[in-house]
C-alpha cells in the first residue's frame with residue numbers, strides 16, 4: 001500500500017511536522033481523510049517544505065498545478081504576504097469547494113487564491129500569451145497528471161522568473177524509480193516510466209539547477225538559471 005511507502009512522512013511527521021502544523025492545515029488533513037483518494041494529498045512534510053521555501057525566497061506570486069482538497073494550496077497561501085497571489089489549477093473543482101475552500105475562507109487567506117477550473121496546459125499557454133505573465137512567478141508547484149510533467153516544465157520555465165523555483169512532486173514514485181521493474185508493485189507501474197523519463201530529462205536540462213529531496217513521495221526542486 002502507498003501508505004506503507006510513505007514511512008518518512010510519518011516518521012518525521014511525529015516530531016518535526018505535526019507539532020508545528022497550522023490549525024487550518026490540520027483541520028484540512030483530518031477532513032481529507034474522509035475522501036476515498038486521501039492518499040494522493042500532499043504530505044504534511046511536503047507542505048512544511050513548501051512553506052519554508054516560500055518564506056526563504058520571499059515569494060509573492062506562485063502557481064500550483066493539482067489542488068485536490070487544497071493542502072499544498074493552503075500551505076502556500078498561509079506562507080505568502082497578505083498581498084501575495086497563488087494561481088491554482090485543477091480539473092476538479094467540486095473536491096476543492098467541498099473540502100479546502102471552507103477552511104481556506106475560515107483562516108482568512110481566500111483573497112490570495114485564484115482557483116482556475118481547467119486542465120492546466122491551456123491555462124499555461126494562455127498565461128504565456130500575456131507578456132506581463134512571462135517570468136512573473138517566484139515559485140511553481142506541480143502535483144498533477146504525471147505524463148504531462150515534461151510539458152508543464154517547458155511552460156513553467158518561461159512563466160517562472162530567472163532564479164525562481166519549480167517544485168515537482170512524486171519524483172521518487174514510492175521509490176519505484178530506483179527499483180528493478182520486476183520488484184515494482186502493480187499499482188505503481190502505470191506512471192513509473194513517466195517519472196523515470198522526467199527525472200532523466202531534468203538531470204540533463206542545462207536551464208535548471210536541481211536537487212531531488214526525499215520529502216513525502218520525493219520532490220525535485222529546479223532553479224531557473226536563464
Ligand SMILES: C[S@@+](CC[C@H](N)C(=O)[O-])C[C@H]1O[C@@H](n2cnc3c(N)ncnc32)[C@H](O)[C@@H]1O
Pocket residue numbers: 040041042065066067068069070071072073089090091092118119120121143144145148
Ligand atoms: C495528487 S492530487 C494534488 C494534491 C494536492 N497538491 C494536495 O495538496 O493535496 C492531483 C490533482 O491533479 C488534478 N489533475 C489531474 N490532471 C490534471 C490536469 N490535466 N490539469 C489540472 N489538474 C489536473 C487532479 O484532479 C487532482 O486533484
Ligand SMILES: O=c1cc(-c2ccc(O)cc2)oc2c(O)c(O)ccc12
Pocket residue numbers: 002039040041042143144145146169170217
Ligand atoms: O496514486 C497517485 C496518483 C496520482 C495521480 C494520478 C493521476 C493524475 O492525473 C494525478 C495524480 O497522484 C498521486 C500523488 O500525487 C501522490 O502523492 C500519491 C499517490 C498518487
